[in-house]
Amino acid sequence: MTRHPRVPPSHPFRRAALRWVTEKRRFDALPREEHPIVMNSFHSSPRGRRRRPQSPRPASSTANNGFAPLLSGSPQQPPRAVEFRPTPMTAEVEQAVAQSPFTALGLTAPFVRAILDEEYAVPSPVQAEVIPLVLAGRDVLACAQTGTGKTAAFVLPILQLLQASPGPGVRALILTPTRELAAQISERVAAYGRYIRVRHTVIYGGVTQHRQEVAIRNEPELIVATPGRLLDLIAQRLLRLDSISHFVLDEADRMLDMGFVPAVRRIVAMLPARRQTLLFSATLAPTIETLARHMVVDPARVSIAPSVTTAASVEQSVVFVSRSEKGRLLEKLLRGQASSGRSIVFTRTKHGANRLCEQLDRAGIAAVALHGNKTQSARDRAIGAFREGTMRVLVATDIAARGIDVEGISLVVNYDLPNVAESYVHRIGRTGRAGASGQAISFCDSDERSLLTGIERYIRRRLPERAAAPEPARTASAQAR
Ligand code: AMP
Numbered sequence: 001m002t003r004h005p006r007v008p009p010s011h012p013f014r015r016a017a018l019r020w021v022t023e024k025r026r027f028d029a030l031p032r033e034e035h036p037i038v039m040n041s042f043h044s045s046p047r048g049r050r051r052r053p054q055s056p057r058p059a060s061s062t063a064n065n066g067f068a069p070l071l072s073g074s075p076q077q078p079p080r081a082v083e084f085r086p087t088p089m090t091a092e093v094e095q096a097v098a099q100s101p102f103t104a105l106g107l108t109a110p111f112v113r114a115i116l117d118e119e120y121a122v123p124s125p126v127q128a129e130v131i132p133l134v135l136a137g138r139d140v141l142a143c144a145q146t147g148t149g150k151t152a153a154f155v156l157p158i159l160q161l162l163q164a165s166p167g168p169g170v171r172a173l174i175l176t177p178t179r180e181l182a183a184q185i186s187e188r189v190a191a192y193g194r195y196i197r198v199r200h201t202v203i204y205g206g207v208t209q210h211r212q213e214v215a216i217r218n219e220p221e222l223i224v225a226t227p228g229r230l231l232d233l234i235a236q237r238l239l240r241l242d243s244i245s246h247f248v249l250d251e252a253d254r255m256l257d258m259g260f261v262p263a264v265r266r267i268v269a270m271l272p273a274r275r276q277t278l279l280f281s282a283t284l285a286p287t288i289e290t291l292a293r294h295m296v297v298d299p300a301r302v303s304i305a306p307s308v309t310t311a312a313s314v315e316q317s318v319v320f321v322s323r324s325e326k327g328r329l330l331e332k333l334l335r336g337q338a339s340s341g342r343s344i345v346f347t348r349t350k351h352g353a354n355r356l357c358e359q360l361d362r363a364g365i366a367a368v369a370l371h372g373n374k375t376q377s378a379r380d381r382a383i384g385a386f387r388e389g390t391m392r393v394l395v396a397t398d399i400a401a402r403g404i405d406v407e408g409i410s411l412v413v414n415y416d417l418p419n420v421a422e423s424y425v426h427r428i429g430r431t432g433r434a435g436a437s438g439q440a441i442s443f444c445d446s447d448e449r450s451l452l453t454g455i456e457r458y459i460r461r462r463l464p465e466r467a468a469a470p471e472p473a474r475t476a477s478a479q480a481r
Contacts, residue, residue, distance in 0.1 A: 089113065102156075105131045110163075110195035111156050118191065124149030126304040130278075131157050137276060139299040141292055145282045146251070146405070147429045148304055151188045154278050158246045159193045161276075162221055169243025172222040175267065177254040179204040179226055179376070180383065184405055185250070186224045198222060205229040206376040213238055227255070227263035234270065241270045249295065252281040252288050253422065261291060268295055283422060314412075314428050316440045317466035318452060323445045326415060327356070331363050333413060333441065334393060341410035342386060345395045346427050348416040353395045356415060360393065367393035370404075398423050404430060414442035417451040421458035441466060 089097065089109070097103060097112045101122050107115075123131065126144040133140050134157035144150040158172050176182045186202035193200070200222040201215040212229070216239050223230075223239075233239040247268075249255070255264055277296045281288050284303070292299070321329050330345065337343055347353045350371040360367040368382045368391045385391035387406050396404075398418060409431045418424050424442075431438025442463065444452045456462050 102127075102131075106135045107131065107156055108160055111160055111192060114192050114194050115152075115156075117194070120149075120152070124153075126150050126302065127153045127156075129302045129304070130154065133300045133302070134158065134276070134278065135160065139276060139296040140278045140302060141284070141296055141299040142278070142280045142302040142304070143282070143284045144280055144302070144304040145425065145429055150250075150280050150304075151185055152192060154248050154250075154280065155185065155188050155192050158222070158248070159189070159196065159198060161246060162198060163196050166221075167243065167245070168219075170220060170223055170239070170241065171243060172246040172248075173241065173244050173267075173271070174222070174224045174248040174250060175227060175230070175255075175264065176224065176250045177226065177258050177260060179206055180379075180404060181251065182224045182226050189222060189224065200224070203229050203233065205232070209233070227260050227267060231263055231266060234267075241267065242272055244271050244275055246276045246278075247271055247295075248278045248280070250280050252279050252291060253283050253285065254426075256287055256291065257420065257422075264291070265294070282425065314431055314438050314440050316428060316442075316463050318442045318444050318463040319466045321443050321445060323447070326443050326445070327359050329443065330356075330413060330415060331360065331365060333411070334360070334365050337392075337411055339392075341392065342389065342406065342408050343393050343411040343413065344404075344409055344427075344430050345393065345413045345415050346418070347395060347397060348419065350397055352416065353397055357395045360395070365393060366391060367395050370394055370396040372397065398427065406430075410438055412438065412440040414440070417442055417444060417448045417455065419451065421451075421454045424455045425459065 093113060093116070094109075096116055097109050100112045100116065102112045102115050102120075103109075105123060105128065126142065126148045130140055130142055130150075130153040134154065142150065142153075144153070154174070158174075162171050174182075174185055176185060182202050182204045186200065189198070189200050199218065199220045201212070201218075201220040201224075203212050203215075203223055203225040205226060205228045209229070209232070212233065216233065230239070234241065249264065255261060277299075279288075279292050279296060279299075319329065334343055345356065345367070347356055350373045353369045353371045357367045357369040368385055370379060370382045370386075374382070382391070382394065383404065383406075386394045386404075389408075394404075395415075412428050412431045414424070414427060418427065428438075428440035431440060442452070442455075452463070
């Protein structure tokens, strides 16, 4: 075994210590931008020395209500560190911070300043309710859909609490169902925490473990993770959760749908009993309440969008169409879209998504498929191309599309109606985000009428019929309604 002067032969954990030293050296040798851990504001030197920040932080994003400027990499590449010379606030910024409604919620200057950079003028309802509760240390059970600004509602106050009482070990864990969502939350952490020193990293499966191991050894204070890979790392004794003081379970309803509940329960059992827990879910169905009962203590309940509402900014309609006519109708709709708009088409199956993509390609409409059978890098490429606008049509299955937050999605088409009524709400929530307007058009063939009834019952409204379907199919199905 290699000798190392810093690891005496009598060291009780000599093998582990030597491995640590080797890993540290390898980490030191990585170019800075490839460090698998993100530390806002400062990079920790490997030996604990603090380096001075070296470069000014990049100019603030343009009209940034979303993620685009931060999404330099794919989920496979952890977000790059945002370095900046912490310039003092100008009098103008100081005044804007003092007058911001976010300051009135109890957030301090570094966070309000980051919000100003994001150009959020007023807190969204979920932020207005949740931020003060989290800052007061309460557990929260929140019914809020994606697109309501819920990420900022938990990330901002948790960062402030972490900053206020630093401590050893991993202090905050944000558990999410999908890799895409984990990566996006991690980017939000980088954005909202850009004026503080916070070490954070993101952990998910489907990519090699090595970089995540290295990131963990560098002692992140906050981890965003999906359940499977997190449990793998814990089982390998690479990570412990016994110093967590803030735990967020995001999209609990989706965790349930995806069969993650046993994994979530195992993770929760490893957390210290004294902690703050925030549970977010698009619905607070009885199953979620049961799950929550074992996690939260005397929670404050926040219900922003009742589980059955759909965003008012989304214009919804249904088209009765035969199965064989769906393709032609879709082509017509996509051709009618503004050249700047993006569209997501949902299919029920992965095969269906592939087939539809090929069909659109043959019709001269460039489309890319996103589903669970694709490799992580293919998924990253698909989302990247869609986000950048080089590919304007994404054909996706429900699970793969979860957590995609791309601005400018003007049209969502339910090529197949979802089997689960709740998924309808999630699907159409891809458009009409952050106040923008969008269209959601559902195709319904004769076999899908019961699914449509289920959806209409769930959202407690009847979807207006759109008269764009080829005549024979429309009339036949509509009559049968
Ligand atoms: P989320 O529900 O967390 O996925 O956020 C949805 C989108 O709303 C994201 O693109 C956020 O950047 C944006 N957003 C969050 N809070 C605000 C706010 N207060 N004002 C405007 N946009 C916001």
